[in-house]
């Protein structure tokens with residue numbers, strides 16, 4: 001398993017100086033952290049993982065869209081969202097690498113399902129304590145937002161269940177961060193494209209992990225019985 005970084009689309013010397021610390025953090029910290037969290041051996045799928053770093057004016061994708069793209073065993077990222085990220089352990093990426101790991105889970109109900117809990121736990125695992133604390137506080141604020149119910153009412157009905165799953169994941173994580181490891185071990189891999197089936201697979205997992213407590217919230221926020 002090797003890690004490669006292509007910084008030929010970034011220009012400033014200060015940016016280029018961060019390429020090596022970035023890819024070392026990916027290889028030595030973030031990659032093993034996600035292996036522990038997910039239990040997935042991505043080496044089976046990827047003999048190498050490649051990052052390409054771009055300055056804004058070199059970005060080959062739509063401007064103003066997402067600042068990162070993950071494909072099979074590779075990721076492209078804007079320099080501001082990768083090598084230029086400030087943390088006391090140096091720059092790293094916990095987002096695109098998680099997309100690569102989650103490609104092994106099968107069909108997902110939502111492209112960023114389990115991202116809140118998983119990214120936070122990765123920050124904790126790699127020792128970015130400040131990033132973890134700030135992120136944890138943000139997640140708590142989202143989950144306990146006083147207008148949470150109104151947020152659901154305003155959502156299109158076909159969006160509600162996947163958002164209820166994201167909320168449930170965060171609620172469970174806040175009550176016990178260790179559950180994120182269990183999410184990945186209890187989830188059944190499945191490739192059916194049907195959205196209801198994707199949601200049901202995740203709902204069965206949340207129900208099991210929460211020992212039945214997730215059921216009520218999910219059913220009351222747009223999920224069909226599973």
Ligand SMILES: [Zn+2]
Nearest residue numbers: 095099111112
């Ligand atoms: Zn993403």
